Amino acid sequence: MKTIRALGVTLMAVSMTFASTVLAGPGGQIGVGNRVAAMWSNGGYFLGTVTEIEGDRYNILFEDGDRLAVNSANVVALREDMPFSVGDRVVAAWKGISMYPGVVTKVHAKSCMVGWDDGDEPLLVAKDKIFHADKAVAATTAATAFNVGDHVTAMWRDSRYYPGIVTEVRGSQCLIKWDDGDEPLFVLQEHIRSLSNAPSASLNVGDHVLATWKDGHKYPGVIAEARGDLFLIRWDDGDEPMLVAKDKILPFPQQQVQLLPGATPTRQESNREH
Known part of the structure; x- marks a missing residue:
């Protein structure tokens, strides 16, 4: 069975030739060894360290031991001398490597008090575990129109893609009846690809x-x-x-990533069998 790190979907490398030592990412120059906030493939940001740079992708060693190659647009530089002010909208680490949106309520020399959007108790967070929210990706992708009966491949709870049939459409979500007989699940349309469409005529190295x-x-x-x-x-x-x-x-389906009040990205182990 193929092994893959499972993800939560609340908000989504084998190393090749070493190509560069420094790239410009959101928040400043980023090099090998730098601590960063990087987007996991469920759309949540987590603390990690750059271990290698390949073109416009960073190989990230997350602080929980996971590894992932992440596009440079989804990696934010973290610095302990980053200037923050009361009222700044930020994304900050909460008691671990997971990062959540909030507002700076007090500024100290090397830390900030962060009030969380989900109403959790404010927490003092080191400045090198915080970044300004405007550095986060907030991409919007037009929803693809799917119809009942369409054969698709869609993201399940473990963030793997499985084949199934669209049995109901509700706005931006489709109810998927899985080919393997698993319990039907509503999936956002940006995490669904049609299996009826012809494969892309143009496939290029780096895609x-x-x-x-x-x-x-x-x-x-x-x-x-x-x-x-x-x-x-x-x-x-x-x-x-x-x-x-x-x-x-x-x-690969483009994700719609937004930092919304109360959003809590998490990673979890999967129990799905094949």
């Missing part, structure tokens, strides 16, 4: 895609090499790269 692994399920990865109609996929979870046929590859 983030969903590709079919040995177990028949689709997993996220990056195209590392093109060989005619075969593409070498470097999986996001660090599994061994594998050649995948073009007709078994889909563009």
Whole structure:
């Protein structure tokens, strides 16, 4: 069975040639060894350290031991001399590596008191565990129109993509009846891809895609090499790269990431069986 780190969906690498030592990310220059806030693939920000830079992607070692290659636009520099003022909207670490939105209520030399949007008790947080909320990605993606009966691949609770059928559409969500018989689940449309659509005619090295692994399920990865109609996929979870046929590859769904009051991104272990 393919091993992958499971994620919560409350708000979503094998290293190659070392390409650079410093890149500009939100909040300033970022280099190998720098502490950062990086977006996990569920849209939540977590504390980590840059271990390598490959093109416009950072290899991040998160403080809980997880690793992930993250696009530079989704990595924010953290500094203990970052200036903050009372009233600033921020994203800050709460009693661990998970980061949540809030407001600065008091500023000290090396820390800030943060009042959390979800109403939790204010907490004193070191400045190198805080960044201004305007540095966070707030991308919006137009919803794709799906219809009842469409055969799709959609994100389940463990953030893996599984095939299923759309049985109900409610605004930005679709109820998915899974091909494996698991309990139906409402999924945001930005986490759904149609299996009826023809694969993208243009696939290029560096593209983030969903590709079919040995177990028949689709997993996220990056195209590392093109060989005619075969593409070498470097999986996001660090599994061994594998050649995948073009007709078994889909563009990776763009996430809609917003920092909303009360949002609490979490990561959890999955119990889903295949």
